[in-house]
Amino acid sequence: MVAGERLKDRYAVDHLPLSHQGMGEVWPARDTVLDRQVIVKLTASSVMDAALAKRFRREARLTARLAHPGVPAVYDFGQHKGRFYMVMQRIEGIDLADLIAEHDPLPVSWVAAIGAQISSVLIAARQIRLVHRDIKPSNAMLERSGAVKVLDFGLAAIHGDDRYSRITQSGDSLGTVGYMAPEQIEGSPTDHRTDLYGLGATLFDLLTGRPPFDGPTPTATVWHQLQTSPPRPAALRPEVPAVIDDLVHALMARHPQDRPPSAAAVYEVLAPLARNLPPIPGVVSDQPDAIRAYAAMVGQVPLPAHHETRDSTTAEYDDPDLATRQAEARAQQLATTGNPRAAARQWRELADRRASQFGEQDAAVADYRLRAIRLHAEIGEHSRALRQLHSLLQDRIAVDGAGHPTVQAIQDEIAKLTQGGLDRSER
Structure with missing residues (x-):
């Protein structure tokens, strides 16, 4: 790709790609028909084959199916000069990996707010039986409004649907060392609790400024994940409240059945801790914001008197x-x-x-x-x-x-x- 090149005679790419990924590039672009800023994700021409094309199309369809404010909207999908592309909503913000590097230590209330938002995305994912399988700091962004977006559904699967449960590209990583759950490492079946493990590892990173498992080599990191007890963030940061320390420890339990039962249960722990959020200069705007105003009103809508988030979500998943x-x-x-x-x-x-x-x-x-x-x-x-x-x-x-x-x-x-x-x- 070159600056100014157009895809579909519509999407004009900007001067430089935002990132190079294993299977392609991510470019800022402008939709010249609707006059709006977008992101264009392209497959890499050097590794383009039928398996990659199938995986890329699969990612686009899964991302588009998860309709939630915490997931970027998918606008278009097509092919350009033998390369597949996906056009998505442009997110203005900072990914959590950079946020950790630039603002360590993060206030505990902000960690809770970020974790609660990711949990809400996982609640929506569970309703359509989708498992992300790569929850980690670099796969989530914090917008200037304070909203969190979960990114990169390239490894996602839909429980019980073989069309969306297999990665066919040989040699593909099935997650990120240090964040993927033990069952992923071992090649065992995954479910919603696999994403809870990734969320726990992400929360540990947000609280302490370091990954929970960080050996000198990937093999050493995996060994620690499989053979040692999950670490506690309070051991590195004593002011972490016991309730969130216990939650993170439970989320990274070795066996899925020992983790919290659902993302809804995690949300119920984190949401009350996300109060009186302090400013994060240069990251979250302190000016009046339309998205925050809208979300504040949605948050006032009452739930039915009989509503119990954890029980209803768990029952629906256990017997869909x-x-x-x-x-x-x-x-x-x-x-x-x-x-x-x-x-x-x-x-x-x-x-x-x-x-x-x-x-x-x-x-x-x-x-x-x-x-x-x-x-x-x-x-x-x-x-x-x-x-x-x-x-x-x-x-x-x-x-x-x-x-x-x-x-x-x-x-x-x-x-x-x-x-x-x-x-x-x-x-």
Whole structure:
């Protein structure tokens, strides 16, 4: 890339890249169509192959699926001169690794505020079964508003979905030594508690100005992670409150089952400590800020009286199909008790929810949509049913291909419904 070069005749890159990464470069750029500043992440041409392309596309899709204020928005994805690129929201701020280097020691209240914000991102990630797998100081940024953004979903996975659970590039690191959980090091299955380990290591770094495990070689660091008890930040900084010292120690437990049960539980510990935040000159603005004003009002919105963040999040993750089974039962009951339109609406809601979690390509999405369409046909709304069938057919051909059994099933439904209409017209 050269300064001023345009991608897609739209994104004009600036003078120098912000960083060079193992699989590419990150450039500041301007979206000339919408006249806004963006970030363009490009794959490296020297290592471009099918596996890298698949991984890069995977990162873009996973980042885009995690809709949360603490995650940069993905605006576009494409290819330029044989290299894939991703266009993202530009974040104005400092990454936590630089923040630690420039402002050690950080006030404990700021550590709690940063940790609570990362926890809130992990709560959202767990709702779609996403595991980041590379939580560390250099993968989070503190904006001038005081907001934190979690970055780099290149190693992320979605629990239970093989399309988003494997890194196929040979020789790839599966995390960062000193921050990745023991189960990552050992190649064991990962889940939301893997990210809690990375959060604990990040909090230790923020509190003490040094990584929790920092041997003379990567091998020595890994040995300490696997063979020694997790360190306590209060041993290096005695003024650290016992509650946060215990939390960090628990987050870095050797075994996942010994860590806190959820990011929501971590948030509940950290949030009360994030009070009376002192200024961080040159990092967080002390001027009136629109984002802080907006967040302050959102924070005043009351939760339902019965709301318990930890329990509801844990239950949903431990049995993620429970809500689906209950919704399916409601739809079937509505249909059998003479309310087919409400049943069809329930099936469509199920399809939309499933599509938001797993994408339109998920087989259950087509099944739910077909169930809703059949109900419309049963009550005589044949034109509506046919329109929806033809729309579903085009979607599934794009996803599955013309010869897929799901596509064939939809074509059979269209044929039956069309023939039924002809029979009625003849009578």
